[in-house]
Amino acid sequence: MKLLIINGPNLNLLGLREPDIYGNRSYESLCAFIGDACKAEGIEYKLFQSNHEGAIVDEIQGAYGVFDGIVINPAAYTHTSVAILDALKAVEIPAAEVHLSDINSREEFRRHSYISLAAKITICGKGFEGYKEAILFLKDYLK
Numbered sequence: 155m156k157l158l159i160i161n162g163p164n165l166n167l168l169g170l171r172e173p174d175i176y177g178n179r180s181y182e183s184l185c186a187f188i189g190d191a192c193k194a195e196g197i198e199y200k201l202f203q204s205n206h207e208g209a210i211v212d213e214i215q216g217a218y219g220v221f222d223g224i225v226i227n228p229a230a231y232t233h234t235s236v237a238i239l240d241a242l243k244a245v246e247i248p249a250a251e252v253h254l255s256d257i258n259s260r261e262e263f264r265r266h267s268y269i270s271l272a273a274k275i276t277i278c279g280k281g282f283e284g285y286k287e288a289i290l291f292l293k294d295y296l297k
């Protein structure tokens with residue numbers, strides 16, 4: 155089983171700002187956490203982070219026929235991107251949406267997610283653990 159893990163804009167800055175919302179651990183430690191979770195389950199994985207919407211769309215398109223599942227934290231594009239939603243629908247790869255923070259208890263504009271319209275599950279407010287939950291969900295969903 156192969157999973158593509160996508161992180162959207164500014165998540166590469168994790169740990170540098172807003173620790174009260176996103177925690178004080180770095181993007182590199184998130185990558186290590188995800189890697190450990192996948193290895194523990196015998197899952198092959200690729201990590202991808204971009205600050206560019208089109209690059210994320212390209213990565214999703216390229217996943218067709220290569221990856222069995224996608225874990226995606228689209229970051230701010232969650233609330234704006236019909237293009238990422240359409241890409242996920244087009245490739246029909248089961249996707250699990252993750253947010254470090256609880257987007258439903260923050261500003262009004264964060265409460266709507268375009269990506270949820272394509273995701274099999276949305277996990278919010280669990281920090282790094284949310285990625286592990288998404289990985290385990292997809293492992294079970296794909297068996």
Ligand code: CA2
Pocket residue numbers: 163164165167168169170171172176227228229230231232252253254255256257264
């Ligand atoms: O809670 C999440 O994981 C979010 O997807 C994070 C996004 C935000 O736009 C979504 O509404 C919820 C923002 C990621 C930005 O991360 C930062 C990292 C360091 C400093 C500032 C922001």
